[in-house]
Amino acid sequence: MINSNPRILFGMAASEAARNILQQLSRMGCESRFTSDSSEFSAALGERDADLVILGTSFDYVAGLKLCRELTGKRPVVVLLSEEGSPSTTSVVEAVKLGAEDVIFPPYDPIRLHGLATIAKSNSDSASHRGFIAPNHTSVVDQQIDGFQSKPPSSERHAAIQQLKSVLVGDSKAMQHVRDLIISVADTAAAVMITGESGTGKELVARAIHQFSPRAAEPFVPVNMAAIPQSLAESLLFGHEKGAFTNAISAQPGWCASANEGTLFLDEIGEMELSLQPKLLRFLQEGVIHSVGAKQARQVDVRIITATNRPVESLVREKVLREDLFFRLHVVPIHLPPLRERREDIPALADLFLKRAAARHHRPVKRFSQDAVRELQRAAWPGNIRQLENLVERLVIFAKHEEIQTCDFPMDFHGDYMFTATANFFEESSMVGEANLSTDGKSRKLSMIEEKERAAILEALRRADGHVVTASQLLGMGQATLYRKIQKYAIPKWSRRKTWPAR
Known part of the structure; x- marks a missing residue:
């Protein structure tokens, strides 16, 4: 026995x-x-x-x-x-x-x-x-070993890091560490989990890992788990056969098969439905996919990279991810710090975004004044790099001279939220009250993290006069994600109108 x-x-x-x-x-x-x-x-x-x-x-x-x-x-x-x-x-x-x-x-x-x-x-x-x-099939450990190659010689490693600096800009210690991790892990098959606030560049890091790996010539398939309808999640990830369900008029391979021999990037992994997680775990364990309606499994070779803007320790504690799946995905963690923690990188980033925007929009602007750069470094950037890039593009479009001055900055840049972002976006709870989440017909109180996120969304909507597009830019998140979170947190209708209650 x-x-x-x-x-x-x-x-x-x-x-x-x-x-x-x-x-x-x-x-x-x-x-x-x-x-x-x-x-x-x-x-x-x-x-x-x-x-x-x-x-x-x-x-x-x-x-x-x-x-x-x-x-x-x-x-x-x-x-x-x-x-x-x-x-x-x-x-x-x-x-x-x-x-x-x-x-x-x-x-x-x-x-x-x-x-x-x-x-x-x-x-x-x-x-x-x-x-x-x-x-x-090989075990997960075998897959890790088979994917590893000898560490590149120091000269090759130095050249790779220099090349990576043009993709991930910044000379702060934090970014040097991130680039070093990318080069170290790129030539492996190890699962990587990238963490960081919205707008810190998680997909950019995932693409860099893929581009510096032996899989660079193969597909890189990004998937936003928050944007997948629950009813279609399994067929979109693993594919389906013709006639497997209503409207399945033709067979579809699914994203896992589309990434065969390449990299599958699952962004916002914390938004994956619990019902789908055992299927992903089986895929990670066995390297095979079971398409909806298929009689036989199909073997695929895919490197998995995931990302989340949630604190890692909360994923399992709050039962967002199955713990066995979490440990399969969290082999090599890479954390991206918020922009406010790497202010020394802001001048280089702003200059890069300025040159890109000037070329794209055919504007004569060439630089920021020193005062303008200092003002950019003072800001807290709640939307991180994405928010900085959006502002720079806006400044370039309306620039009238070769040099951008502080007087060219829009009025909303000088608002309190840009310089006390932590207080206004993540600690202000006066608009939250006793909010509850309704899940499967059962109501529960919001966790501390959810309360802060709901407060941030409410504050952004208030400052944007109810415009979701503007609020999403302030928060540094996509419009689809913001709409989903508005629904999740049952944001009242008045929050999306210009008439706001007294505070």
Whole structure:
């Protein structure tokens, strides 16, 4: 009889943290074996089939990862546990290259530990018939390893980073770090999750990863999950056969198949319907798609990049994403800071946008005055880079001279919201009241994050005199997204008219 309990092997130094982790996983029904000795770890790995291997950074994790990689037959899922804060970017990338499925940082959230147990149980169940590696398909760990290539020589890496600087402009430490991460992860098959506020350039980063990867000549397929109608989501992603449902007059391959051998970018992943998530998880695990109405599955090779403007820790906590899916998608995180945290990059960005707009609209404007640049740097930019680009284009269109001065700035630029964006857009709650969300016929109070987002939308609509197009520009989000959020938060009709109640 096959034991249904997941088997976990620990390789890490004995510590209070290790003891707590063992206790929590034990309560979840896991069978755990602990060792801090490399020789004992090697012997234990050969003696039993582990579903999950947890290696601590205090351990010789490089040797441990190599041992797991050399196993024949069933391979465990391997994660690296950082025991002393955040390891270096180089260490993380090296660990992923050697087969680490994820890197866990302290404090060790029980939700994350439960996610580890979920992965282990899934592998334990599937291993009973196929030894974890399905016939004709590679495991997720194999997919990670197969996609990795040797790190480019320093000269090639430097040239790649210089080329990337023309795409992702800015010399701030934050942007240097982002460019370094892109080059490090581009030549891999690892799943990447990009986080950051609306308008920070998440799709631009996703495209850069694709363009600097071996898949650059293949399709890059961007999908906005927030814009997909729930009734069509499955057929749009995975395709459908002719006659599979009403109005299916011809077969469609779906976005996953369209991205075969290329990259599928799922923007606003937090908006994906829960009912669709098991199907995406199966696709990630097996590399096959099941089109609606199809009798046979189809194998595809796709690199997945996702993005969200929500705090990562809230995705699982608020049950926006299944935890097993989250851990598959969140292998390499890349965070994009808001523009207000990288003000030193604003002059270069403004100059780039000015030159582009001048060429596009055939305007003679050539530069910003020093005072104008300083004024741009003072602003808080709640809509981030997208808002800056919109303003610069507007200034160029109406420019009458070669140099743009502060007097050329529109009146709404000097409003309070541009210089106290955090207070006005994300902390002001006087217009929120006791708002509730209605989901599946059940009403619940808004979370703190949702309250702030609703308040931001209300404030933007007020300042835009009810014009959704203008409000979307102030918020740095698409019009379709704003309309969806207006409906989600049941924004009253007076919010979209020019008559506003007294505040």
